Amino acid sequence: MKKKALFNWSSGKDAAFALYKTLHNSEFEISCLLTSVNQQNQRISMHGVRVELLEQQAERIGLPLEIMQIPEMPTMEIYENVMRETLTKLKKQGVTHSIFGDIFLDDLRKYREDILTEIGFEGVFPLWKIPTKDLIQEFIRLGFKTIVVCVNERFLDQSFVGRIIDQSFINDLPKNVDVCGENGEFHTFTFDGPIFSKSIDFEIGEVVYRKYERPEKEDSSDTASDTSASDAFDFGFWYCDLVSI
Secondary structure: OOEEEEEEOOOOHHHHHHHHHHHOOOOEEEEEEEEEEEOOOOEEOOOOOEHHHHHHHHHHHOOOEEEEEEOOOOEHHHHHHHHHHHHHHHHOOOOOEEEOOOOOOHHHHHHHHHHHHHHOOEEEOOOOOOOHHHHHHHHHHOOOEEEEEEEEOOOOOHHHOOOEOOHHHHHHOOOOOOOOOOOOOEEEEEEEOOOOOOOOOEEEEEEEEEOOOOOOOOOEOOOOOOOOOOOHHHOOEEEEEEEEO
C-alpha cells in the first residue's frame, strides 16, 4: 500500500521537479498540494504569485490544493501554529509524510524535520544533495518552463526578474549565485512541463521593488529570503507580477 503524503508546493521550479520525481515513485500517494499564502494580499508567500495562478497549477497537475493563510508579517510561533493545525487535520485523513523540494540547506531540513516529528510525520526530500547544476539541466531537458518572479538585490539586479530560466539565464548568473537559487537568491513560477496537462497562460505585469523593515521581534518576518544575516534588511527585492489571461 502506498504511503499518503502531502506535497509542499511553492509554485516554483524545485517544487515542480521534486513533484515530478515523486509522481514517478510508486512509494507515495499525493493527497494534496500544500501552499502558504499571504492572507493580506492573497499571494504565495515569498514568491508573490497570485492565488488564481496557483489554483491553475493545481488544476492542471490534477491534485487538490490546501492553502494555509498566513499573516503578512507572522512570528515563527504563529506560522508554526498554523502549520501544526493544518498537518494535524491532514494526519486525521491518513497522511503520514510531508514532501519538500529542498536541496542542500541542512539547517532548514533539520527545522522541518523537528516540527514534523512533533506531529508524527516523516519528511521526504527527493532532490536532497543532488548537485544543483545537474538539477537545473535535467529540469530544462525534461521540458519544464519557469519564470523568475522575485530576486534578492543582494545577489541579482532587476534585469533578472521576469526572465525565463534557460541556458542564457544560467550563463548570465554571477558566480556567487546558486543556479537553483537555493540560498534565496531568486524565486520562480513554473508554468509548463511534464506534470501539467497544459501550459498556464499569463502576461508579465508590473515590476516592483520592495524593501522590508526589520521586524520588532526577531522571529517575525515575511521576506523572500533568509534573514539571519546581520545585513539581511539592507537589501530589497524585485518582484514581477504575473497576470492570468
